[in-house]
Amino acid sequence: MDACSATRYHRGKPAVSRDRTAIFYNYFSRRPLRPFLCERSGLSRAQLASLAVGLSPEQRACLLWRDDLPWIAKVIPPAPL
Known part of the structure; x- marks a missing residue:
């Protein structure tokens, strides 16, 4: 599967029997073009x-x-959250 289709393919289903946790990572350059968004x-x-x-x-x-x-x-x- 290429990167393009990975953005559109998702196997996840809604949590129905119990809650689940997700972790999100963000990576930015040390010298971003728009630091106010970082x-x-x-x-x-x-x-x-x-x-x-x-x-x-x-x-x-x-x-x-x-x-x-x-x-x-x-x-x-x-920038505000």
Whole structure:
């Protein structure tokens, strides 16, 4: 199955006997074109900073990508959820 048909094919059925959980992952560039659209996670910047404690420098850079943006991109507020 190619990537195009994978976007249209879904085997899932509604949960009828019990609830189920889903995990969604989002990946963004460290220098996104529209950074104001990339902060739609539900975690505040303070929460992200507390999660970064104890991580390796590379992991911290990925989590705190906003710190490396140009100043003009930092003044644009994040888009609402």
